[in-house]
Amino acid sequence: MRIIADRGVCAGHGMCEALASEFFRVGDDGIVAPVSDTVAAEPELLELVVDSCPVQALRLA
């Protein structure tokens, strides 16, 4: 499973990092950077995070 973050859309709300800091970090520039593009586990958590992003900047592939 891949995490795709649209850094042009991310508004730096930090919801993703608050829910799953092992997978998402908001950088010093205030924009999300997935810790890893590819994750093998926890699809339900990742789907929750994607659904929680207020600007729909995240998706899974």
Ligand code: SF4
């Ligand atoms: S929740 Fe969405 S807007 Fe907020 S930091 Fe994460 S990707 Fe960006």
